[in-house]
Amino acid sequence: MKNVCSMLMLTVLFTACNDSKSKNKASDMDAMTQNMTENPLLVESTLPYGAPNFTQIKNSHFKPALLQGMEAQQQAIAKIVNASEAPTFENTVLALEKSGALLDRVENVFYSLTGAHTNDTLQAIQEEMAPKFSEQRDAIYLNEKLFDRIKTLHETRETLGLDAESLKLLEKYFEDFEIAGANLSAADKETLKTYNSRLATLINTFNKTLLEANNSGAIVFTKKEDLAGLSEGVLKSLEDPASKGWKIPLLNTTQQPLLQSLDNRATREKIFKAAWNRADGTAQDTKAIIAEIAELRAQKAALLGFDNYASWSLQNTMAKIPENVFNLFNGLIPAATAKAAVEAKEIQKMIRQKGGDFSLEPWDWNYYGEMVRKVKYDLDENQIKPYFEMKTVLEKGVFYAAEKLYGLTFKERTDIPTYHDEVLVYELFEENGDALGLFYADFFARPSKRGGAWMSNFVTQSKLYDKKPVIYNVCNYPKPAEGEAALLTYDEVETMFHEFGHALHGFFADQQYPSLSGTSVARDFVEFPSQFNENWALYPEILKNYALHYKTGEQIPQALIDKIKNSGTFNQGYSLTENLAASNLDMQWHTIGADKKIDDANAFEKEALRKTALDVVSAVPPRYRSTYFSHVFGSGYAAGYYSYLWTEMLHHDAYNWFENNGGLTRENGQRLRDMVLSRGNTLPLEEMYKEWRGSEPKIEPMLKARGLK
Incomplete structure (x- = not known):
């Protein structure tokens, strides 16, 4: 996630200007028509795989290209709605799927930069366009005539003779329209539009403010x-x-x-x-922003007929309802906090042994915790970092595991332009030599990059457009001084494996339609492939191939490997409790009722932790405080941060299957690829997993891996 992705980047909601915004259209049209013939975003790239040509793309190209993409989509929707022919899959569903092709292409590049290498110009465009995107999405999903055509097809879907994936696409659009509010009255739709537009503005403001808070802090x-x-x-x-x-x-x-x-x-x-305190009491205070976001989300959910935002948001997830998420928490909190309390006592004892006459505070935990780890496991992080040189970990670890499991090979491409000179590019090939796609790796932190780690696409796989994937991973590793080696902690090594697990999910996509391709799955499943891929970081055959001393090339000694493994359950009470605290905050913010007014965000946060007994070990704060919780207030994980824990259960259960069936083999890798990683969102996710696993997932492997059982 991991603190990622975590994250996967939010698919920004599209919108178009309505008539009340007509006074702004003239300037928009001027921008849209400016240098149209010279705008590289408006034509297919001639680079391999349609990769964006960053040598040609300028800041000034984005706004006109975004507006042109929106206009093209509006025209396509109008053609569908005004068609005199009866609705068919081709003239309605397929036409809708194709309607945003240009906009998607432009947005894929735009949002890669606003996340990984932004600037004042891009931020200004993002701020201006956010409400327009919201309005465009509403113009589609609240369009009564368009929904009537989708509904007609859905009601007669069994008679249409559609293949399984086309039927799934129809069902997906029908569900999306219903969830978005297509069944609301005309008056309620107008209210919903105001909520969506305001939320889009607030989310953009939160992200911009938080980036400033991180930098100025x-x-x-x-x-x-x-x-x-x-x-x-x-x-x-x-x-x-x-x-x-x-x-x-x-x-x-x-x-x-x-x-x-x-x-x-x-x-x-x-x-x-x-x-x-970076966003609390500073010039970049976000408390009022997050309170308004939470209140508006609750009001939106009520308008759509739900008790709270989480109930609305969880409809197409594996968890389904908030109660199932809280049941997961309730099953973990007692064991997690009990173990954290034991760890706190061990650390307090170490403080006393080192002559400290003070009580353990959050800023002491990792410092003295590292001392405890050295004593208990004779492991010093500085002992192992020299064996984890960044590029070696990538090429001889992450890539090597993919070769052994899936038969992939990799070739570095220095001829593909990137948006920053630190970005690496690789071409991927199948075992038989067929080209698979392009991979970009952007690992170092910088002021122009938002926090966390994530994966997304420049180009999404689809047979409809005959596209192979172009995928990027972004991390925030500290950049070494000039001439120094980039050495990673073991946590950072796991993050690299994690994010490439997302990439593999995208590379193995084998769908006709981009809306169903690759990682286009529920949040509480999308983290499964990434978390599962972390398991190979410590797998003996993989570890010994990449854990090479950056100066001598010496393979990591078995004694150090044993220490890493033996310390695997160290600090797990802390780690799980801080995760649960953040996950709980997310759910508490998003299970408030529409009548709830949050006057004090800090008081709300404190009470949320108290009533779920996640404040009992005071030295363990939430992994994210509400004021900088970008997953849920600035990205697509609102009422969804629990998914890291949900999919942790899946990934330990899945690795347990591998352990019982021969471990890391080509056969096992191919089976997982064929039955899960290549299926995108074409099957019910619970059925997909159960068919591959042969049984329902069990929580015991997760508890064992965490040292809680």
């Missing part, structure tokens, strides 16, 4: 002794010429990686509190 130190414990290499990478000191940037999580190494307690406290 960076802490500068001018005394080297304040940073005692950091290596010379790390210090060099943090050098800040402007202050003649060292600048520590904030990652978009509560805990910050450097807290593990810093000897100075006051420094640790300063960094932690800067992270905790």
